[in-house]
Amino acid sequence: MFVGHATAAFGAVALLALFAGVSRRRAAALAVTAGLFAAVPDVDMAYALVGLVGVDPTQPLSAANSFWGASTVVHRGVTHSLAVALPAAAAFALAPTRRRTAAGVLAALVAVVFAVSGPVAAAVAALFAAFGWMFARFGHAVGVRGRSLLAVAAVGLASHPFGDLLTGEPPALLYPLDVVVFGDTVVLSADPTLHLLGAFGVELAAIWLGVLGALAIADLQVREFVDYRAAAGAAYALAVVAVPAPTLDTSYQFVFSVLAVGTVGVTPKPTAPRTLPGLPSAAITGLAAVTVAGVAYAVAYAAGVA
Structure with a gap:
């Protein structure tokens, strides 16, 4: 659901902003910033590129299996945690104006991840922080600031893991706490094919939400x-x-x-x-x-x- 995370956040924020009477230009800025933040948790997929090293490029299915296999090492861990998303959102909201405070919060998050899960997870957390910082600067540049920036960052980051409940390993929603919220994939049907079709439908619905939001803005x-x-x-x-x-x-x-x-x-x-x-x-x-x-x-x- 790589695309659906961003489009769902974009569409939801766009439609809510317009419903609240915000100008179309302002709604677009809020929606785009929310969509960008919703994509940030999947930076952990960068590690999956390790799985492509030495794989025969003429065997696409083998390459895909190796890629997804490597992704399970860190995917849906630290970057998909609500316990990380909320303080990170606060830090990102401060990043454009109070850089030292924001950097201190993000550095502390990376340090905690390093202590709990080691250097690979800490590197992913640092990448997460870097992309979030960059998108916070973008949001500030287009007029999304202060509490508005905090709100769209929180919506984007916190909504992301719930889109992953229907496929693969469920996200670690409360990492680094040793608390399991969802022990397995949420099943839509006992028939595995109908389950996949349902998950595909959810993805399409998320994309349609983004399309409707964009059309409403225009x-x-x-x-x-x-x-x-x-x-x-x-x-x-x-x-x-x-x-x-x-x-x-x-x-x-x-x-x-x-x-x-x-x-x-x-x-x-x-x-x-x-x-x-x-x-x-x-x-x-x-x-x-x-x-x-x-x-x-x-x-x-x-x-x-x-």
Whole structure:
């Protein structure tokens, strides 16, 4: 859910800000800053690059498995903790104006991580602090300051781990405390394929929330950018007999093929073959096609196992 974390925070903050009567420009600044902070916890994936060292580049599945295997060393640990997110958000809010205080708080966080989990986790915590500091400076530059900066940093950082409850290892929500909040993945269905399809739907919903937030800021309607080509995604239902039933452990074929349906958004319309669609129309029509494809596949699969 790498994309969904940022788009969900962006969309939620944008819509809430507009509902509260904030100007569109201000809402955009708040939403973008929140989205950036929501992406920060996944800096821990940088360590996963170690898994690609020495891997045969002609074996993409082996490379992917090695990458994800290496990621489990530190992923969803220190950077996904609410006990780290809240003091870090406070430090980031202070970073543009009270640098020494902010640096002291972040240095203390890194020191605690080093004492609890060692140098690798501490290096990840330092990377987390560096990116958060950078995004705090960006927020300050676009007018998100003080309590507003604290609020969007907290929303972005604290919302992130809850988007990871449906896939893989659950986040360590209260690290460094030895308290397990979620001992295992939250299961949407006993059928592993339906669970994966549900998680995929949650990801799509998070992306749609970001799209709706962006359109609301621009005072536009989604129907202005989605056309009939999105309906072509319904044909993906046929993949239920061609693609092995996907699960969290074997999702590559499904994910890559269903996302490929989105390329329908960049194809010229038959009525105007020489004219390529604009970027917003291509992106949103493509997203709509992927959504239709996911629903069509889920319906076909559910009908087959019923």
